[in-house]
Amino acid sequence: QKEVEQxxxxxxxxxxxxxxxxxxxxxxAFQYFMWYRQYSRKGPELLMYTYSSGNKxxxxxxxxxxxxxxxxxxxxxxxxxxxxxxxxxxSRMDSSYKLIFGSGTRLLVRP
Amino acid sequence: EAGVAQSPRYKIxxxxxxxxxxxxxxxxxxxxxxxxxxxxxxxxxxxxxQNNGVVDDSQLPKDRxxxxxxxxxxxxxxxxxxxxxxxxxxxxASSLDDGVYGYTFGSGTRLTVV
Numbered sequence: 001q002k003e004v005e006q007x008x009x010x011x012x013x014x015x016x017x018x019x020x021x022x023x024x025x026x027x028x029a030f031q032y033f034m035w036y037r038q039y040s041r042k043g044p045e046l047l048m049y050t051y052s053s054g055n056k057x058x059x060x061x062x063x064x065x066x067x068x069x070x071x072x073x074x075x076x077x078x079x080x081x082x083x084x085x086x087x088x089x090x091s092r093m094d095s096s097y098k099l100i101f102g103s104g105t106r107l108l109v110r111p
Numbered sequence: 112e113a114g115v116a117q118s119p120r121y122k123i124x125x126x127x128x129x130x131x132x133x134x135x136x137x138x139x140x141x142x143x144x145x146x147x148x149x150x151x152x153x154x155x156x157x158x159x160x161q162n163n164g165v166v167d168d169s170q171l172p173k174d175r176x177x178x179x180x181x182x183x184x185x186x187x188x189x190x191x192x193x194x195x196x197x198x199x200x201x202x203x204a205s206s207l208d209d210g211v212y213g214y215t216f217g218s219g220t221r222l223t224v225v
Contacts, residue, residue, distance in 0.1 A: 008151070034213050043115070043202050043216030044154065088153050097142065097209050098167060101153030 003027050004091055006102035014110050019076040023089035023102050026070065030091040030100075033065045035074045038086045038104065047087075048074065079109045113137065115217035117203050123223045129191035132220045136184070136205030142166075143180055144214060145188050146202040154202055160186065193224045 004025045013019055021035075031052055036044035048063040050056045056063045064073040072089050086104040116135040124130050136143050142161050146154035157176065158168040162183040171178070175194070180186040190197055200221050204214035 004153070006153075032211065036213075036216075041218070041221075043204075043218045045216070046213040049213050090153075096167075097159055098156050099154075099210070099214070101155070103151065103153045 001026055002102075003100045004089060004102040006089060006105050008103055008105060010106040010108055012108045012110060013079055015079060015081060017079050017109070019079050019083070019107060019109075021074040021076075021087050021089075021105050021107070023072040024070055025072065025091050027091070027093070027100075028067075028070070029093045029095075031094045032092045033063070033072050034090045034099065035061075035063055036088040036090060036101075038088060040085075044088055081109045081111050083107060084109050115203055115205055115215055117217035117220055119220055120218065121221045123225060124193055126195055126224050127192040129189065130193055130222060131187050131189045132201050132203075134186045134188070134203030134217060136186070136203070137215055140205035140207055140215075141183070142206045142208065142210055143186050144204040144206075145178055145186070146204065146216075148200045148202055148219070150199070157188070190222075193222075195224050198222060198224045
C-alpha cells in the first residue's frame, strides 16, 4: 500500500466549476500536509500547507485535512483554464524532513 | 528571489553511460533535496543535504547514484552507469531549515536513457 494515494484522473470540468481533489494516506504519524501544482515540464509549486487537522483558505483554494479518516482535500472555486495542471498532495511526519508525495491528479478546466 | 536553478534541462544518453546534473538552490537555503519523478508518479526523495551533510540517502541506489554538495551551496547528482529505468525527471528543491512550510522546486532535468 502506498503511503499517500491519489486518483490519477484526468478530471475534466467546465470553467467556473468547483473542483474537489482528494488524497488518502496510511501513516497516522503524518502531521504536515501540502498541495503542490505542477504544470507540464515544470517543477512542483507549493499551493497550500496545513498542520494537523482543519481547514485553510487562500483565495480560491481551500485545503482540508481530516486526520480521523486520513483524508486530504483541496477545493478550487471558480476554476479557470489556467488551473489546468497536475495536483500533487504530500505529507510528512514531525520527525522527518521527507515529503511523501501522491502520484498526482491531472485537472483539465475547459473554457 | 531567484528560484532553484538546474541544468541541463534535457539529457539523452545510452544505457551504461554516465550523466551528471547540477543544482543551485535559493540563496540562504540550508537544505537541499534531490527527487526523482518517473512519468505518471509523484516525486520520490533520493537524497537530502543539510548544509554540507547528508541527512537522508536511504532511497539513493548507491551502487550507481552519487551526490555531493560542495561548500553547502551547489550540488551535483551523478548516475554511473545509467539504466533504462533511470529515465525520469530529476528535481532539485531547497528550503529554509527543515522545510516545514514546504520546498521550492527547480524545473528539473528530464533524463532519457536509450
